[in-house]
Amino acid sequence: MxxxxxxxxxxxxxxxxxxxxxxxxxxxxxxxxxxxxxxxxxxxxxxxxxxxxxxxxxxxxxxxxxxxxxxxxxxxxxxxxxxxxxxxxxxxxxxxxxxxxxxxxxxxxxxxxxxxxxxxxxxxEPRFSYRGMHLDVARHFFSVDVIKQYIDLLALYKFNNFHWHLTDDQGWRIEIKKYPELTNVGATRSNTLIGHYTDRPVKYDNKEVSGYYTQEQIKEVVEYAKDRFINIIPEIEMPGHASAALAAYPYLGCTWGPYKVANTWGVFEDVLCTKDTTLNFMKDVLNEVVDLFPGKYIHIGGDECPKARWKTCINCQRNKRRFNLADEDQLQSYFIKEIEKHLYRKGKKLIGWDEILEGGLAPNATVMSWRGETGGVEAASQNHDVIMTPGSHCYFDHYQSKNPREALAIGGYTPISKVYAYEPIPANLDPKFSKFILGAQANLWTEYIEDEKKLFYMAFPRAIALSEVLWSRKEDKNYAGFLERLQFHLPWLKTQKINLTNAYAELDYTLSKSGDDMVLHFVKAPIKGKVLVEFKHNANNFTQEYPKGDSLILSNSLDLKAWYQLQDNSLCKPIHIIYNKHKAAGASIQFIEKPSPKYFSNENSIINGIAAPTNKYSGPEWLGMEGKNFEAIIDLSKSDTIDQIKFQLYNFPAAWIYPAKEIIVEASTDNLNYEVVGSWKLSPFTQERYIEPIVDLKKNKSYRYLKIKVINHGKIAEGSPGAGHTAWLFLGEITVD
Ligand SMILES: [Zn+2]
Missing domain, CATH: 3.30.379.10 (Chitobiase/beta-hexosaminidase domain 2-like)
Incomplete structure (x- = not known):
């Protein structure tokens, strides 16, 4: 616009x-x-x-x-x-x-x-001077041709910075003449994790992944970008995310290895040592990088650096004493400051992820704020330049659709509407510091992006939304208008063989309570089209256009699929709703313990007749209690016989989610006198990620009120993920039959 x-x-x-x-x-x-x-x-x-x-x-x-x-x-x-x-x-x-x-x-x-x-x-003219897109070529490698196509599209949408993430645990992708093993060894990994990194059992493919850019190719790409008025910011990760460099030159580490180029994702304990040998090595590397990239910025990473190795390393501990440093955070700060001084002498400016704030910011550093906005606010308040890349709005490796059949992504949910709604100047930043917010950037991490087809699928059309956020005036922001304009861009992008999603028009739904029934409301994107609904009746399915309005009173159990059909007759992926009209569906609930606001969509989600998904703990149907028991009273509005109550629990220690120890159900006819009518206890051998406890009640007795108590796992034991903290309790639908 x-x-x-x-x-x-x-x-x-x-x-x-x-x-x-x-x-x-x-x-x-x-x-x-x-x-x-x-x-x-x-x-x-x-x-x-x-x-x-x-x-x-x-x-x-x-x-x-x-x-x-x-x-x-x-x-x-x-x-x-x-x-x-x-x-x-x-x-x-x-x-x-x-x-x-x-x-x-x-x-x-x-x-x-x-x-x-x-x-x-x-x-x-643009609103922000920094308009960036990033690409990780370490987790998966992309050819020079793909990089050029990416740059062409960035230019068309008036981005002016391309952040090229060239090194990481899973591969070193830039030729360094002084240290040939970086690419001889570090550019190849023997195999790669298949599926999501939280999947169990862990599986690997048998494909070697290899690739790097020669210095000649880098020069060619830099020139190509320059012709399109795009500056390239190379990123050489340090001191963390350095497995590929360590595999090539084990003496760079604290333990001398052996190390290998990583074949799985995440954060690795082995990082660069802070000793002079390693610092000098990285300065040599940067000397060659500086000569290849004419722009003023060099990105040195600085994120996700575990300090365990430094704590037991003679060299690192000697550095701590030598420079009078209080802790390992200050040791990281020392490392980054040394690198910054070196870059400064070469006429370059250092950029790092927001972890470089920890232990003190290097004097001329620019910060990329990725863990939300806090790092950006802190750095700008210290008169440092900031580029906003918060995970919530700018991570394009997140899902853009809620459809369960969407291609695998790392997680999260960042639909294009959310990208478009992004405001780069944080609301809680004192306006006198807003000039330090240079702009924003979307990041494309490629753990789950194995080829260019998926790369462009994840990048577009979300990048177009970010382009408007960064270029257009704030007062011109209008999502419906944007979607209308987008309709002219998508057909053209398709002619460029770009695989595009129409997730921006997928239906969503909300549920509300009306009397004793739940009402389903379809939520549509502000773009012309119509809702199609298919109800399942036993084996006979039929399709019909949704007759009137956007709401449906749920007076009976039903199984439906609904699509949004756009004006060109294309269909978006469907939503599938299975509504179970059980005795508590649409009842009233009063919480005695409040759920965590982070994992709580609305009061009725736990008794709305829709089961929580059994394969993930995100989404509106799951409710999370942080370190607390779940305790609530359900009012069925009239006395009724109850045979059993079914629960849904999640068990995912990696995310500190542990199943309940115990469930106790009390019942009453008057909300004053309660009696215990049933209970359930967790088997200590339970391994399943999803658990469905059933509490059977004494038959032939009627109750109106149910007091439900679900007991939290409590403090997490030593040796388990999250040890020392109290566990999360995740609860899905409570089904009363
Ligand atoms: Zn060390």
Missing amino acids: PNKIDFGNGSIDFNIETILIKKNNPEVKKLAQFYIQLFQNPNIQIQEVDKLEFTQKNSIILGINERRDAPDRYKIQVTPYGIMVEASQVKGLFHALQSLTQLVKLNPENKAGSIRIPTVIIED
Whole structure:
């Protein structure tokens, strides 16, 4: 969405023959040549003139007005005589040509040469100076061709920084001439984990993964990006995420190994030692990196560095004493500051993930805030530049659909609506520091992105939403308008062989209580289309368009699937709802202990007739109690006989979720006098991730009130994940029959 756009009457047909530029302006000439190439029309001529004016029809004028205050600003005027493009600097002209490219290419009738464009005046400039996209090539390797295609798309959507994550535990992907083993050994891993890293049993494939970029290829990509006004920020991870470097040169570690290039995901205990030998090695590496990348920033990672090895390392402990450091956090800070001094001497600025704040920030460092906004707020408040990349809105390795058949991702849920809603200036940042927020960036970690098809599927169209967040004015934000504009981009992206999701239009639902019944409401994206519903009746399925309204009173058990059908008749993935009208479905509930707000969607979720999914603990149907028992009273509104009560528990120690020890059910007819009517105890041998306890009640007695007590696992024992903390208790539907 440009800052200002005024449409005239109708459109004009052009057959561009000339591009007019001023004499002796090699940069503009290069840009014009680039644009001709983009249009694949060799018949367009460049004319260098003294004065820029329309002397003939069918021409584009490219003019520079040398205004220093707004380097990205541009103006496009489409007139009956031709197209006039004006900008402060060449990069503004480039942005203008990208806008023009969108105007031309998104109209499917336009072919090379003859084009139809609406008469229009556009005046535009970006809101943020840093507009970034990241790509991890360590977890999975992507060829130079794929990188170039990625850069092309970033340019089209006016991103100006590409953060190239070149090294990690699972691979070293950049040739370093002084240390050839980094790629001889570190660029190859023998096999890779299959499925999600929390899956049990753990499985591996038999495929060797190998690949790195030679320095010649790096130069080629840097040049390619420069032509598209994109700066590349290389990332060389240190001192953590360094298994590949350690495998190549074991003396860099605290224990001398042996180490191997990682074939699974996560955070590894073996990290770079802080000794001088290792620091000097990394400085040598950075010397070659600095020579390859002309931009001012070098990213050194700095995240997720466990300190266990340092605590028992003679060299690291000696450094602690030598520099009078209080703890291992300060030791990490020492390491980063040494690297920063080195980069500073080379005329470069250091960027690190927000962990570099721990133990004290290096004096000129720029911080990428990924663990929420806190790190960004803290760094900006210390007058440091910040790039916002919070996991909640900017991690494009998260799911973009809730559909259970969506291709495997690391987790999370970051739909395009959430990306579009993102505001890079944190609400709790003192406005006097907001100038330190340079912009934002989306990160594409590739543990679960094994090829380019999935890469573009995860990146687009979410990157387009981020592009508007970063470029357009805040007051122009309008999600419905964005989705409408998006409809012009998607068909064109498909012609570029990009595999796209229509998850942005998938249906969602909410449930509310109405009398003794639950009511289902379909939640639709603000885009034209219709809801299709299929009810399952025994074996006979039938499809029907949803008749009226967006709500459905659930007076009986039912099994339905619902789709959103877009105007081009394409269907989004369905939602599947199985509603079980049990005796407590739609009843009232009063919580004696409050659930954790992080895992609590609404009061009724636990008795709404919809079971929680048995394969994951996220989503609105699960309720989480942090270290507490679950305790609540269910009011069935009238006395009724009850045979049994069924529960859902989750058991996932890796996330500190442990099953309940015990369940006690008390019942009453008057909410005053309760008697214990049933209980359940956990078998100490339970290994299953999902547990369904059943409590049988004494038959033939009627009750109106049920007091349910689910006892938390309590303090986690030594040797188990989360030892010393109190456990999470996750509870799904309580089914009363
Ligand atoms: Zn050490």
